[in-house]
Amino acid sequence: xxxxxxxxxxxxxxxxxxxxxxxxxxxxxxxxxxxxxxxxxxxxxxxxxxxxxxxxxxxxxxxxxxxxxxxxxxxxxxxxxxxxxxxxxxxxxxxxxxxxxxxxxxxxxxxxxxxxxxxxxxxxxxxxxxxxxxxxxxxxxxxxxxxxxxxxxxxxxxxxxxxxxxxxxxxxxxxxxxxxxxxxxxxxxxxxxxxxxxxxxxxxxxxxxxxxxxxxxxxxxxxxxxxxxxxxxxxxxxxxxxxxxxxxxxxxxxxxxxxxxxxxxxxxxxxxxxxxxxxxxxxxxxxxxxxxxxxxxxxxxxxxxxxxxxxxxxxxxxxxxxxxxxxxxxxxxxxxxxxxxxxxxxxxxxxxxxxxxxxxxxxxxxxxxxxxxxxx
Numbered sequence: 001x002x003x004x005x006x007x008x009x010x011x012x013x014x015x016x017x018x019x020x021x022x023x024x025x026x027x028x029x030x031x032x033x034x035x036x037x038x039x040x041x042x043x044x045x046x047x048x049x050x051x052x053x054x055x056x057x058x059x060x061x062x063x064x065x066x067x068x069x070x071x072x073x074x075x076x077x078x079x080x081x082x083x084x085x086x087x088x089x090x091x092x093x094x095x096x097x098x099x100x101x102x103x104x105x106x107x108x109x110x111x112x113x114x115x116x117x118x119x120x121x122x123x124x125x126x127x128x129x130x131x132x133x134x135x136x137x138x139x140x141x142x143x144x145x146x147x148x149x150x151x152x153x154x155x156x157x158x159x160x161x162x163x164x165x166x167x168x169x170x171x172x173x174x175x176x177x178x179x180x181x182x183x184x185x186x187x188x189x190x191x192x193x194x195x196x197x198x199x200x201x202x203x204x205x206x207x208x209x210x211x212x213x214x215x216x217x218x219x220x221x222x223x224x225x226x227x228x229x230x231x232x233x234x235x236x237x238x239x240x241x242x243x244x245x246x247x248x249x250x251x252x253x254x255x256x257x258x259x260x261x262x263x264x265x266x267x268x269x270x271x272x273x274x275x276x277x278x279x280x281x282x283x284x285x286x287x288x289x290x291x292x293x294x295x296x297x298x299x300x301x302x303x304x305x306x307x308x309x310x311x312x313x314x315x316x317x318x319x320x321x322x323x324x325x326x327x328x329x330x331x332x333x334x335x336x337x338x339x340x341x342x343x344x345x346x347x348x349x350x351x352x353x354x355x356x357x358x359x360x361x362x363x364x365x366x367x368x369x370x371x372x373x374x375x376x
Contacts, residue, residue, distance in 0.1 A: 011354065019186040022239065031229065035294030036307060042288020043311045044096055044318055047134050049281045051323070054130045056268040061130050063256045064281075065122035066247035069115075071282030072240035075233060075290060082230045102231040103238065107223050111235050114215055115242025122243060124205035129192065131198025135320040138312050140202040147210025148305030154222060156301070163348020166282055167306055170341030177330045177337065213301040216293060233299045306345055310338045 050064055058064070074327065103111070128137050149168050216235070220227050251257055267274035295304040 008163050031294065032298035035291045035298060037291070038287040039291025039295060039304070039307055040311055040314075042284055042286070042291055043308055044315050045284040046281070046288050047129060047138065047315055048318055048322060049277060049284055050126065050129045051178070051319075053277050054283065055323070057266055058263060058274075058277075059130070060251075060256045060259060061126050061264065062123065062247060062250040062254050062256070063260065063278075064130065065119070065126035066244060066251055066256075067278060068122040068126065068285040068314075069075065069118065069240035069243040069247070069289065070194065071286040072237050072244060074283065074286055075237050075240070079230065079233050079237070080288075082233065086230070101234070102228060103234045103247040104225055107219070107225065108238060110219050111238045112242045114212060114219065115239040116246050117208065117212055117215075118239060119243035119246025121205050121208040121245060124201045124208065126201030128198045128205060131194050134323065135316055137198070137202050138315050138319070140199060141206045144206040144210050145305045145309040147207050148213050148301060152212045152217070152300070152302050152305075155218045160333050161348050161352060163351070164302065165343040167345035167348070170337050170344060173337055177333050205218070210305070213292065213296065213304050217296050217301040227297065229294075229297060232272040232293055233290075236293050239293075240286070240289060303345070306341070310341065313338050 028310075046068070050067075053064060128140065132140070145168055219235075225230075264271045264274040269277075292304050292308075295307060
């Protein structure tokens with residue numbers, strides 16, 4: 001999976017360059033597909049399982065935000081598998097001993113800082129999900145893609161093609177269409193103040209995570225070391241560890257640990273299902289974070305944001321299926337626009353890749369012709 005021969009690569013998604021491990025194109029494509037699948041599972045399943053907790057009697061916001069990153073120890077298994085894979089290859093190729101830990105101190109502190117920001121974002125998001133229906137919280141998260149595009153332009157000098165611009169516009173408009181039916185969806189028994197606070201907190205979460213994705217890409221750019229997928233997994237672990245520590249402090253202050261046992265007994269679905277939901281929430285959200293950071297490694301923060309945006313109406317559909325939320329015509333329009341935007345982005349990438357391949361082939365042919373002429 002990883003060849004530790006250093007090579008500087010410049011992605012077709014922007015001007016940023018960073019030293020990455022030389023990875024076979026087929027392997028990188030497989031890794032990108034796997035990351036997209038994980039991101040899809042986490043992006044759609046995370047809100048549903050979190051809302052399930054609140055619908056049936058859960059009310060601990062700090063606990064919910066804690067669960068969004070608390071599953072990070074599971075990722076250690078991935079790290080162990082990667083280590084033995086590298087060790088096996090090293091023995092076969094008779095190379096120097098395999099490095100156990102790639103992350104250097106400077107990168108560690110940078111990632112820890114991003115982790116704290118992620119912990120804050122987890123709280124903002126959990127607060128919004130606790131107060132709003134999934135259909136409403138999802139549409140409020142719609143500007144996330146615009147925030148990603150804006151910060152990607154500022155932080156990593158993201159280049160935009162007509163196709164990527166079209167994708168951003170279509171996905172943003174599609175999400176905006178969802179906002180046409182936001183009135184009258186305030187949950188029963190919830191005050192207007194709580195509803196408004198949920199709206200504000202969710203919007204703040206979209207803004208903050210729109211900043212986090214390009215910030216991770218910027219961290220890759222200035223890491224001053226080889227970026228391998230193993231290092232990406234290490235970044236995931238440290239980032240989630242510090243996000244979890246941030247939320248743990250909030251839980252201690254709010255006495256959430258003492259309230260868990262009592263809340264489990266009063267949970268409408270039963271005590272066993274209560275703990276099952278907590279565990280499932282931690283695992284599903286890990287899929288989201290591992291997928292997002294993997295897409296950034298293989299492609300860019302913009303693509304990660306686009307995938308999150310295109311899954312927005314899918315989450316809406318799932319909310320209709322599982323929680324019987326209404327599905328207006330506007331949601332169908334949003335789904336079509338999102339798929340159109342997604343197709344536009346990938347068509348643009350296909351065209352760009354094909355053009356670069358043709359230019360490279362033409363350049364090689366020119367060199368060969370020049371060499372042939374020099375012998376005449």
